[in-house]
Amino acid sequence: MRRLAGSASLRVTLAIAAGIIVISLSAMGLQYRVTARALDARQAELLTADLDAFAATYQQRRIPALRQAIDFRSRSMEPGEAIYLLQDRTGVKLAGNIGGWPVDITPVGARFDPAPVLHYALPLGPGGEAIRYRGIARELPGGFRFLTARAETPREATLAGLRRVIWPVAAGLVALALLAGWLTSRWVLGRIARVNRLADLVAAGDLSARLPEPRSSDEFGLLETHVHAMLDRIEALNRATQRLSDTIAHELRTPLNRLLQRIRTLDAPAPQKQALEAEIHATTRTFNALLDISAAEAASGARPGLVPVDLSALMAEVHDLYQPLAEDRAMALTLDAPPGLQVLGERSLIAQLLSNLLDNAMKFCRPGDSIAMTLTAEGDRLVMILADTGPGLPEAQRAEITRRFVRAERDRDVAGHGLGLALVQAIATRHGAKLTLPASEKGFRIEIAWPKLSRD
C-alpha cells in the first residue's frame, strides 16, 4: 500500500514538474525567438538607414559625394562594427575601411535598395577571426562598385548572452519544478494518506479511530467528513450489536443463575437436582459457544487483542492436558511440532480451538485409535493438522459440518451441542487462518493454515 502511494506520489511529482518545465521552457524559447527577431529587425533598420543616407548623398553629387561620406564614416567606424568600400571600375579603392573587395562577393541588386541583402563572414576581427555581416554589394552606374555591411556581432553577443543565461535558468526551473511537483504531490497525497491511515486503523479493528482536527473546508475536508460519518455509523451499529449480546448474556444468565441457586433449596432427590444443574450448565455452554462464535466473527481480521502466541508451545500444553485422558482411554495422542513457531493470536481462543478438536476426537475415537497433532511451517503459513483414525465423517457432511448446530445424523446420541466445529471455524477465521477438511482414507482430518508471524 505504501509502495503504491510512493509510486503515485512519484507520478504526480513528475507530471507536475513536466508540466511546469514544458511551459517555462516554451516561454523561454519564445522569448529567445522574439529577441532574435527584434535584433534582426534592428540590424536591418541600421543597414536601411545607412543605405538611405548614402542614397541621398549619391542623389546630390554622385560618386564624389558618396566617396566623401564613406571616407567620413570609415574614420569613425571600425570594420568590426560596419564595413564600407567604394571602388572605381578598375578596382582601385576610392574610400572605405577595408583593404579590398572580398573575393567571393558578387555585386547584386540596384543602387541603394534595401534588398537583396547578403550575409557573409569576413576575417576582420582583431585576431583575424571571422565576423558575420549583413549587407549589400552593388555596382553603381559607371562601373563603380559599392559595398557596405553591418556586423552581426551585437546581435550575436546579445543572443549568446541570452543563451548563457537560459541554460542555468532552465536547470534552476527544472529543479524548482520538481520541488513544486514534490510539494504539491506531498500536500495532495498527504491529505489522501491521512484518510488511508485512518482506513488502515479501522481495518485493523480500531473502529473508534478518527482523524485529528482541524478539518479544512475543501474537497479533502469533505471526504474526511464523509469517512467520519460512515465510521460513526459503523461504530454505533457495532456497539449496538455488542450491547445486544451483552444484554442477551445478562438477561438470560441472570435468570439461569436464579434457577441454579434455587435448585439447591428444592426438596427433591439429589440425582434429580444434579440432572437439573447439568442441564443448566449445558445450556450455558451452548450459549457461551454461540456468543464466542459471534464475538470471533465480529473480530475477524481485526488486529487489536492479537499478540504473538507460541503455537508450538501452546500445542504442547494442550497435548499435555489431554495426554493422560487419551492414555486412560487407550488412545495414542501424539504431537509433532518444531519449537518456536509463532502466530499473531489470542492464546485463549487458540487453546479453545485445540481443546474443541481434541474433545471431538476423544468423543468419536475408540480404544486403540490414534490422534496425531502436527504443526509444520510451509512458506508464510503454519499448517496445523489434527488427524485421527476414528470413524471419520460421512462425505456428505464434510461441507457443512462447520455450520452452527449441524451434526452428523448418526451422532444424534452423542453428547454435544453441534457448535464445536462452528466455533473452530470462527476462531480460525478470526485469526485469518484457513480451515480445510481434506478427504481422508481413515478417520477425521482437519487442517488449519495460520498466517505465520515472522520473527523480526
Next chain:
Amino acid sequence: MPETDPTPPRLPPRILIVEDDTEAGQALCAAARDLGADPHWVTTYPEGLAAAGADDFRVIVFDRMLPGGDGIDALAKIRAAGSTALVLIVSALGRAANKIEGLEKGADDYLAKPFDPDELRARLRALLRRATITVLDNDLVSFGEMEIRMKARTVHIGATHVPVSPKEFDLIAFFAANAGAVVTRMQLLEKVWNLHFDPQTNVVDVHVGRLRRKLEQAAGRPVIHTERGAGYVFDPQRAAPMDDAPA
C-alpha cells in the same frame, strides 16, 4: 457450623457484595456467612464504590452491568482509593474473553453466572485465605511428614522423594496454598492451566486422579480427597474423607 479459618481473626472478615440481582445477592451473602464472614450488600455501582472506599473489607464481590456502572471500571477506583481488598467479579458476562479482560484489569478472580454455590464458596474461600496468608514465600511448606520445596520444585513424603511432572508440581502448589479447602475443577483449569473455558471432557479429573494415586501410594493414605462432585480437598493430615460443606 461455619468453616474455621486457619488463623481466625478476632472479628469475622468483612465482605462487600455489590450485586443488583436479589437471588444472586442472597446466594452471595449466604456463601459469605457460610465461610464465617460478615457480608455487607449494596445494589448499585455508586453505593458499591462509596462502601469500598469507606470501610475496610477483606474481599469485595462486584457484579458487572450494575445500575450506574460496570464493576470492571470500579477496580482501578477501588485500588486508587487505597483499598487492599481482593476483588471477585461475578458477572453474566461470562465468556473466556470477558474473564481474561477482568483479570487483566486487576480482578483477583472472575466467576461467571450462572454459578454453582459450591464454586462460589470455593472462590470466596480462596480469596479470604489469600487475604490472610498474604505471602507464601517460605521455600519449605510442610504438612505433617509431607514436605514441598517451592524453589527446588520437589515433593517428599517422609524420606521418600515423590517424582512429579512440572504440571503436577503446579497442581500440588495450588492445592497446598488452599490446603483443607475445596478446590474446583474450574479453579484448577484457570489457575494451573491458565485456561478460561470449560472443556467438554474431564481432562482435569484425570490429571488430579493420577497425582492423587501417586501421592497416596507414597503416603500410604489419601492426600487429595474428592468432594461430592464439587471438587477436591488437599489435606495430607486428614485420615478419611469427610464432608466439607454444611448441610
